[in-house]
Amino acid sequence: xxxxxxxxxxxxxxxxxxxxxxxxxxxEPLLERMPDAWARRLRGANMDLPxxxxxxxxxxxxxxxxxxxxxxxxxxxxDRHDLAAALLVAPQALATVGWxxxxxxxEYVRAFNDLLLDEWAAVDPRFRLAAAVSPHDPEAAAEExxxxxxxxxxxxxxxxxxxxxxxxxxxxxIYEAAxxxxxxxxxxxxxxxxxxxxxxxxxxxxxKTPAERLALLPQVAAANLASIVFDGVLERHRELVVMFxxxxxxxxxxxxxxxxxxxxxxxxxxxxxxxxxxxxxxxxIRVAVSGRAPGARHDEVATLxxxxxxxxxxxxxxxxxxxxxxxxxxxSYFSPATxxxxxxxxxxxxxxxxxxxxxG
Amino acid sequence: xxxxxERVRDHRRKRHRVGSTxxxxxxxxxxxxxxxxxxxxxxxxxGFSAFRDQCPHQGAALSAGELTGTMLGSGPGEFCYGLExxxxxxxxxxxxxxxxxxxxxxxxxSKRVVTYEVEVEGSDVYVFAR
Numbered sequence: 001x002x003x004x005x006x007x008x009x010x011x012x013x014x015x016x017x018x019x020x021x022x023x024x025x026x027x028e029p030l031l032e033r034m035p036d037a038w039a040r041r042l043r044g045a046n047m048d049l050p051x052x053x054x055x056x057x058x059x060x061x062x063x064x065x066x067x068x069x070x071x072x073x074x075x076x077x078x079d080r081h082d083l084a085a086a087l088l089v090a091p092q093a094l095a096t097v098g099w100x101x102x103x104x105x106x107e108y109v110r111a112f113n114d115l116l117l118d119e120w121a122a123v124d125p126r127f128r129l130a131a132a133v134s135p136h137d138p139e140a141a142a143e144e145x146x147x148x149x150x151x152x153x154x155x156x157x158x159x160x161x162x163x164x165x166x167x168x169x170x171x172x173x174i175y176e177a178a179x180x181x182x183x184x185x186x187x188x189x190x191x192x193x194x195x196x197x198x199x200x201x202x203x204x205x206x207x208k209t210p211a212e213r214l215a216l217l218p219q220v221a222a223a224n225l226a227s228i229v230f231d232g233v234l235e236r237h238r239e240l241v242v243m244f245x246x247x248x249x250x251x252x253x254x255x256x257x258x259x260x261x262x263x264x265x266x267x268x269x270x271x272x273x274x275x276x277x278x279x280x281x282x283x284x285i286r287v288a289v290s291g292r293a294p295g296a297r298h299d300e301v302a303t304l305x306x307x308x309x310x311x312x313x314x315x316x317x318x319x320x321x322x323x324x325x326x327x328x329x330x331x332s333y334f335s336p337a338t339x340x341x342x343x344x345x346x347x348x349x350x351x352x353x354x355x356x357x358x359x360g
Numbered sequence: 361x362x363x364x365x366e367r368v369r370d371h372r373r374k375r376h377r378v379g380s381t382x383x384x385x386x387x388x389x390x391x392x393x394x395x396x397x398x399x400x401x402x403x404x405x406x407g408f409s410a411f412r413d414q415c416p417h418q419g420a421a422l423s424a425g426e427l428t429g430t431m432l433g434s435g436p437g438e439f440c441y442g443l444e445x446x447x448x449x450x451x452x453x454x455x456x457x458x459x460x461x462x463x464x465x466x467x468x469x470s471k472r473v474v475t476y477e478v479e480v481e482g483s484d485v486y487v488f489a490r
Contacts (some may be wrong), residue, residue, distance in 0.1 A: 169437075232436025265470040266453045271431035271439065271466065 005330065013340070014057070014084030015326045016347030019188070019245040019288045019316025020077070022088050022120055023057065023067045024049065028059035029119070033111035039186055042104060056320045063320040070123040077319065078126050081326050083353045084344065085126045087316070088116055089188050089245060093132035094160035098196030110144055113154075121153035130158035130186045136198075138170055142177035149181035152327045156353040157183050160190040161200045166224040167231025168243070180304035184241035184286070184350050193220050200224075214234055221247035222255045225285065225348060229259060232272040234280045241349055245288035245316045253307035282309030286350060288316025289342060291324035292332050305333050310336060314346040373477075373488045380483045384408065387445050391423045394489050399476060401485065402427055402459050404445050408478040409459040410487045411448070416471035420452040430456055430465050448473070 005015055024030070027049050031039040057064040065072045080088060093112040096105035109132040121127045133141035141159075148154050157178045164170050166187070178185050192199035194206075194213040200220045207213045210277050221244045228234055228242060249302075259277035267273065273280075293303070305313060316328055330343045378392040384403040391398050391413055398413035400423050413423050429444035447465055449456045456465035462473035475486040 220455075223372045236436050267466040267468050269455070272433050272436045274433055274466070276468070 005340045008081075013344045014082050015315055015343040016084050016351055017077075017086040017317045017319075017326065018186075018243065018286070018314050018347045018350045019089055019290065019318050020073075021067060021091050021319060021321065022065075022070070022073070022116060022354075023090070023117065023320075025068050027337065028064040029115050030108065030111040034107050034116045038107040039106065042108070045104075053150075056323070060320070060323075062324055067320045070120040070127065073120075074124040074126070077317075078124065083126065083326070085128055085347075087128050087130050087186070087347075087351050088120055089130045089158050089186060090116060090132060091188070091190070094158060094188060095188040095192070096134050096136070097160045097162055097190045097192040097199050099136075101138075102134065102136040105136055106140040106144065109134050110147075113144070113148055117148070117151070117153060120177070127153070128155040129153050130156035132158045132160075133174065135160055135162045135164075138173040139144055139285065142173040145174070145177035145181065145183065147176065149183055151351070154181075155183065156350055157185045159187055160184050161187055161193070161220060162198050162223060163200055165227035165231075167229075167233050169225030175233065175240055179237055179239055184243055186243045187221075187224065188245045189217055189220070193217060218247050218251040220238060221287075222251055225255060225258065225281070229277045229280055230263075230270050230273060232270065234284045235274060236271055236295075238284070241284050241286060242351055243286035243288060243314065246318055247287070247289070248293075249287045249289055249308065249313060250293070250301075250304055252281075252312070253304065256281060256308075264353065270288070278309060282311055282354075285312055286314045286346060287312050288318070289313050289333060290316055290318035291322035291329055298332050301333050302335070305338070310338070310341060311346055313342045314350060315343050366469050367409055372490050373470055374490065375479070375486045378410070378485050378487050381480060381485055382483070384485065387427060389423050389427050389448070392487070395478070397489065398423070399487055399489070400448070400459075401487065402445070402448075404459065408480060408485055409446075410476040410478045411457075411459055411462055412474035412476075414452040414474075415452065415455065415457075416473055417450065417453060417469065420450050422448050422450060422457075422473065425449045425451040427459070428456075433466070447471070 066076050093109055099105050113131050116129050121129050133144050133147055145157055194202040202216045203219045256278050263277055330339050334342050376394045384390055384401055386403045390401050394405050399410050400413045401410045413421050415422055418461055419456055426449045428449055429441055430447045432440045432442045434440045446459055447456050448459050457473045462475040479486045
């Protein structure tokens with residue numbers, strides 16, 4: 001099976017997966033990559049790796065193998081679907097959101113990045129790394145970006161969200177470091193939203209169940225998008241690209257309508273916003289599209305997708321949380337003309353030139 | 361072609377006396393009937409401006425809004441106030457327009473308020489309109 005998408009001139013290019021999730025089964029390889037004192041401290045805290053309780057990993061051995069074995073992932077995901085590249089966004093590396101030892105957070109993500117470079121990116125050049133950073137210590141995060149951001153395999157920064165929205169000056173150092181290396185910033189749910197101290201809160205009040213929290217996750221993305229638009233992050237940094245993965249995309253048209261309305265009326269509160277929110281988003285925001293929502297009619301979803309600026313939507317499998325093949329996702333949402341942009345072109349900014357493109 | 365169109369417009373405009381200069385204190389909007397239109401006349405530091413009493417958004421009477429200044433374009437987190445007395449803010453949705461050229465402040469819309477040329481002769485204020 002393969003999933004090339006047609007370009008406007010009719011040549012097939014491989015799909016770019018901007019949201020592939022590698023997992024590790026043991027914390028030992030991380031400890032080996034940490035300074036001894038920090039490794040002892042982490043071991044002493046008797047910490048277990050977060051999010052290994054993911055249902056699909058526990059119940060689908062094949063999916064678990066693809067998520068944890070880079071050779072299997074290259075064969076059964078990249079080769080099988082003829083993908084041009086896959087961006088590695090490691091959910092376990094985003095788990096620092098609720099941690100209180102911020103020094104540990106920085107050491108942990110540093111070790112995680114090294115592990116993914118050693119054990120994944122080295123296996124296949126189609127694997128590209130979204131280097132994880134800790135959201136708690138922007139200076140340390142910037143240092144980590146500068147440490148590895150110049151490597152070819154590193155094409156993005158993975159920033160988990162806390163209860164400080166992305167427009168706040170807290171993040172300036174991170175954006176500046178990312179821009180030094182031309183890296184987009186990828187934000188992805190960490191599973192701490194709405195439950196952990198210091199994680200983003202969801203609207204209305206406290207949610208009682210995971211179902212409620214997950215259903216409301218788009219609120220977190222919308223809040224952070226509003227923040228970077230109205231706080232002027234995209235105006236200050238016109239080369240910065242921010243990608244929202246794992247939040248769905250159905251919320252974007254409604255959010256943009258409201259953003260435009262309030263900007264027109266309340267420009268005096270944000271005089272630094274010189275471009276309309278829609279223009280900013282179209283130029284500098286990417287949103288990953290993964291598996292189909294059950295019950296959503298194809299034509300309805302396709303209509304919704306057409307309401308979003310053309311450069312925004314980008315394919316991201318969200319595998320193994322979603323196991324849908326790229327063909328199914330892209331074909332279900334988009335016309336053939338749009339599919340090339342979503343499946344490939346819009347993702348190039350996120351993963352850099354795909355190996356196949358680079359080979360010409 | 362555009363110049364010819366402009367000449368036709370100029371030719372068809374008429375000069376309408378809208379009052380004497382003392383009827384237009386700085387910082388206040390006065391509405392005058394010009395033909396069948398309601399026209400707002402304001403006095404700025406540089407002279408007089410006139411514009412149609414109708415917001416191009418949804419038609420609100422701009423004279424019910426505020427003649428004000430506004431926040432100018434600035435760096436994120438910075439505020440810089442200016443254009444005092446040169447901005448009309450619509451009472452309905454707070455869109456702002458320059459009283460001098462009718463353009464949207466901050467380009468929140470491409471729609472413009474209709475403006476009119478003003479001439480002062482002695483103590484008489486005239487508006488040019490068809």
